[in-house]
Amino acid sequence: MSAPPRSAGWNVVIPWLFVLLWSSGFIGSKLGIPYAEPFTFLMLRYCIVLAILTPIALVTRAPWPKGRAQTLHVAFAGLLIHALYLSGCVWSLRLGLPAGVLSLIVSMQPLFTAAFAGVALGERVLSRQWAGLVLGFVGTALVVAHKTGSGLTFVMTVPAILALIGITAGTMWQKRHCPSFDLRTSTVVQYAASLMVTALLAFTTETMRVEWSGQFVFALLWVALVLSIGAISLLNHLIRSGTAVNVASLFYTVPAVTALMAWGIFGETLTGLSLVGMGVAVTGVWMARGR
Numbered sequence: 001m002s003a004p005p006r007s008a009g010w011n012v013v014i015p016w017l018f019v020l021l022w023s024s025g026f027i028g029s030k031l032g033i034p035y036a037e038p039f040t041f042l043m044l045r046y047c048i049v050l051a052i053l054t055p056i057a058l059v060t061r062a063p064w065p066k067g068r069a070q071t072l073h074v075a076f077a078g079l080l081i082h083a084l085y086l087s088g089c090v091w092s093l094r095l096g097l098p099a100g101v102l103s104l105i106v107s108m109q110p111l112f113t114a115a116f117a118g119v120a121l122g123e124r125v126l127s128r129q130w131a132g133l134v135l136g137f138v139g140t141a142l143v144v145a146h147k148t149g150s151g152l153t154f155v156m157t158v159p160a161i162l163a164l165i166g167i168t169a170g171t172m173w174q175k176r177h178c179p180s181f182d183l184r185t186s187t188v189v190q191y192a193a194s195l196m197v198t199a200l201l202a203f204t205t206e207t208m209r210v211e212w213s214g215q216f217v218f219a220l221l222w223v224a225l226v227l228s229i230g231a232i233s234l235l236n237h238l239i240r241s242g243t244a245v246n247v248a249s250l251f252y253t254v255p256a257v258t259a260l261m262a263w264g265i266f267g268e269t270l271t272g273l274s275l276v277g278m279g280v281a282v283t284g285v286w287m288a289r290g291r
Helices: 008-035 038-059 065-095 099-106 111-123 126-147 153-175 183-205 214-241 244-266 270-291
Strands: none
Touching: 008 038, 008 065, 008 214, 038 065, 038 214, 065 099, 065 153, 065 183, 065 214, 099 126, 099 153, 099 183, 099 214, 099 244, 111 153, 111 183, 111 244, 126 244, 126 270, 153 183, 153 214, 153 244, 183 214, 214 244
16 A cells, blocks of 8 residues: 555556545445444444555554654644545535535545645646636536526535645645655544544534445445545555645546446436537546646
């Protein structure tokens, strides 16, 4: 886990494998949320991840972040990416925000990243990349247009906006302050910090009752193993090896892949406009990534 793949083939596969795994997290959450309240679901998810990764880190004697400052940087990035982003998403859904609107709000991340990449990271965003980012956002809007619904209130969108800030700031913070770290130990640090915050929210705002079923156990294990370990490991590799804009642009394809999964698994409607939007979003990502 500590040594990123270097072959050209892996460098092509990893971004799209990340998109596939990350998109599956929304499906897993939809399967699990009916059986447990959102923060309780996240808390259990983090506990499973820590129960698996902590022994691995200790047995393999993986190096821990050096010093208090580096540990705090890693933990803070984890709080933004895991605790704030995921908590904001599930809280908006709990307040009644349609999933399509949530997808549209958080999909603004690449534009926010590009806007601040120059100041925060010293990265230069080319005009081709700007065009690709705008095109990607348009494509995402087309994909989720039929899911936006009505009856929205500003209160519903506040947690979603916080989630957007969390994932944007978290990726840039990690890119700037955590240029190199061992994925095993640093992931433990990030999830431990996120667990403390999520557990506090669960204890103070929820009943923490869980209806155990086969579907819930499957969903919980899926988001813990496939998303929280697999997808996050790939995300950390991408952040470490690429520019923030290139990494952020991949998130434009997540709503499209999620829509395809929901169509195949849940039988959700997939309109012609959504298919057009998928093509537009992928084209935008291709332009934004440059190669």
